[in-house]
Amino acid sequence: MLTTRKTNRRQLILDEAAKLFKQKGFGGTSMRDLAREVGMEAASMYNHIKSKDEILDLICTRIAHTYISQLAEIEQTEASYADKVKALIRLHIRLMIEDGAAVSVANHDWKYLPEPQLTAFKDARKNYEKGFAALIEQGIAAGEFQPVNVSVALFTILSAVRWVELWYRPGRELSAEELEDHIITMLLTGLAK
Numbered sequence: 001m002l003t004t005r006k007t008n009r010r011q012l013i014l015d016e017a018a019k020l021f022k023q024k025g026f027g028g029t030s031m032r033d034l035a036r037e038v039g040m041e042a043a044s045m046y047n048h049i050k051s052k053d054e055i056l057d058l059i060c061t062r063i064a065h066t067y068i069s070q071l072a073e074i075e076q077t078e079a080s081y082a083d084k085v086k087a088l089i090r091l092h093i094r095l096m097i098e099d100g101a102a103v104s105v106a107n108h109d110w111k112y113l114p115e116p117q118l119t120a121f122k123d124a125r126k127n128y129e130k131g132f133a134a135l136i137e138q139g140i141a142a143g144e145f146q147p148v149n150v151s152v153a154l155f156t157i158l159s160a161v162r163w164v165e166l167w168y169r170p171g172r173e174l175s176a177e178e179l180e181d182h183i184i185t186m187l188l189t190g191l192a193k
Contacts, residue, residue: 010048012038017055018101026056026109056109057117063106064124066095071131081139085157086184088132092161093180100165107162129154157187 016037020029031052035042049055074087096103110121133154139145145153161183168179 009038009040013045013049014055014058015101017052018059018099018105021056021059021109022101022104026052026105026112053112053114053117056105056113059102060106060110060113060121061117063095063099063102064121064128067091067128068124068131071128075131075135080144081135081142082144082188084135085132085139086188088135089157089161089184089187090180092158093164093183094176096161096164097168097176097179100168104165107165129158132158160187 013034017029017034020033020037024033029052031045032042034052034055035045038045070091071088074084074091077084077087079087110118110125113121133150136145136153137150140147140150164179164183168176172179174182
C-alpha cells in the first residue's frame with residue numbers, strides 16, 4: 001500500500017510538473033512552484049523525486065519511449081506504408097490530446113536535459129525520425145507516395161501535427177478521431193479534389 005501511494009504521489013508530481021513546464025517553461029518553474037501545485041512541502045517532494053532535472057528526464061524519456069515503441073510495433077505490421085504513416089500521425093495526435101503537457105515538454109524543454117540524458121534523448125529522437133523517414137522512403141519506392149524529398153515529407157508531417165497541442169481542447173467542433181482523419185486527409189491527400 002505504501003509503495004502504491006508513493007508511486008501515485010510520484011506520478012502526480014510528474015503530471016503536475018509537465019503542466020507547469022508547459023505553462024512556465026522548465027527554467028521558469030521552481031521546485032517550490034511544483035510543491036505548491038501538488039500540495040506538498042518542497043522538502044517532502046525529495047522523498048519521491050531527486051531533482052527537477054530528474055523530472056525533466058523522466059518526462060522526456062517516457063514520451064520518446066512511447067514514440068519509439070509504437071514505431072517498432074507499426075513497422076512490424078503487414079499494413080501498407082500509407083497505413084503505417086497514418087498510424088504514426090494518429091499516434092502523434094492522440095498523444096498530444098491525451099498527454100499534451102508531457103509531449104509539449106518533450107518537444108520544447110528537452111534542450112535543458114543534463115548530459116548524458118541530453119545525448120540519449122537526441123539519439124532516440126534521431127532514431128525515431130530515421131525510422132519514420134524509412135517508412136516514407138519505402139512507401140515512395142512501393143509507389144504508394146509521390147516521389148518527394150523524404151526529409152521534406154517527414155518534417156512537414158511532424159511540424160504539421162505539432163500545432164494540435166496549442167489548438168485542440170475537448171469540446172471543440174471535432175472529436176479526436178475526426179481531427180485525426182482531417183489532418184491525415186490534409187497531409188496525405190491535400191486540398192485537391
